[in-house]
Amino acid sequence: MSSGRSAGRVRLKDVADLAGVSMKTVSNVIHDYEHVSAVMRDRVQAAIDELGYRPNLTARRLATGKTGMIALAIPEMDQFYFAEMARHIGEEAGRHGYRILVEQTLSDIEAERAVIRDREEGLVDGVIFHPARIDTLEIARLRPGTPLVLLGEAARPINTDHVMIDNTRAARDGVETLMRGGRRRVAFLADVRGDITESTHLRLLGYQEALIAAGVELDPRLVLTSEGFSLDDGVRAISAAIDAGITFDAVLCRDDLFAMAALRGLSLGGLRVPEDVSVLGWDDTAIARYSTPALSSVAPDKRGLAAMAFELLEERMAGYAGVGRHRIVPHSIVERSTS
Known part of the structure; x- marks a missing residue:
């Protein structure tokens, strides 16, 4: 087919001329109106494909009230x-x-x-x-x-x-998973100073619920404090706990970045993962899947x-x-x- 159209932007009329139909029929196909025969729809689509037509979004918005x-x-x-x-x-x-x-x-x-x-x-x-x-x-x-x-x-x-x-339930599940592996001194990394997010609060709540349900005494020292959300902040938080002689055999982390910080801080402190300390991240992002060692993580769907x-x-x-x-x-x- 040949439309004989002039160079420039392809218009709705160009598609109609090439397909041999009205501009209304082309519009009905573009907007997927159901009362268009399969033969006519294929004919118009072939013209659209040949010309490389793209609908004018401004015109579409005016006509339908929708932007897509x-x-x-x-x-x-x-x-x-x-x-x-x-x-x-x-x-x-x-x-x-x-x-x-x-x-x-x-x-x-x-x-x-x-x-x-x-x-x-x-x-x-x-x-x-x-x-x-x-x-x-x-x-x-x-x-x-x-x-x-x-x-x-x-x-x-x-x-x-x-x-x-359910962040609270997920944190409970995470702590229970760590304790099923024989861990009893589970740290939480981290309570971030000035944190405005509700997620940390809910995850800390689930952390406490799991420990209490298991009959483990809560130790406030195991809730590690970080000055910020960066990798370096997390490393400093866990290194400070190690230097202070705080003992723990597992760490539940508020996200995978803090889990990476835990791996680094534990390595600097001479502790092996998971032999000495188990680490569980949160969010199951790409860094969890491709870290060394590969990171266990709470995985939202x-x-x-x-x-x-x-x-x-x-x-x-x-x-x-x-x-x-x-x-x-x-x-x-x-x-x-x-x-």
Whole structure:
């Protein structure tokens, strides 16, 4: 086929002329209207493919009120867990015909408020948001107009959809796994000074519950304090405990980065993993799978989190206006060489 079109941007009319159909028929195929015959759909698609036509998103938004885009707002793009979640949500969006716009808030309260105040209104059809600072009541008061699904533990308003794992149960499972290996002096790395995240609080709660259930006396010295979230901060925290003569035979870490810090600090202190000390990370990120020794880790179902978040968001974007749905996604304990 030859359209005889002029050079430049391919237009809807060019596709219609090449296919020998009306512009309305081409539009119906692009928007996947069901009342188009298979023969006509194939004919129009062949013309689209030959011309390399791409729909004008501005025109699409005006015609349908939809952009085909969703926003993903996360605290840090370079944190392993959030990077992997962004990939899974991007893949999930792609399977449903959406593209994602990724935004980094850096846990700044004003940046998080801007997400809730519909900064992306008109640019995206919905938002998946992992807040760190903004709390439950503030989100409820702001009443975001763009469809919204929350991830994480920081905020759970009753009128907003929310997806997370049971952090307290996961921490209990982690400690119980370590104790089944004969460990009784389980340290927690780390309680970070100035930590604003609810996840650490919930994980510490599960840590204590497991020890009490096992009849192990709580020792506050085993909750190791770190000045920050970096690898160096974690190494200093565990090295300080070793230097102070605090004895422990296992470490439950709040994330895989702290677990890597534990491996380094224990090595510097002359302790072997897992012979002397078992180490359990959290998030089961790539560094857990490829570290030496391979890191055992609490593993949230990240694909499940992404799929559930997108399912709820699609229902919101389709018009669901009920109260918030709060969903718990499974977790597991992946044991490798460090336990």
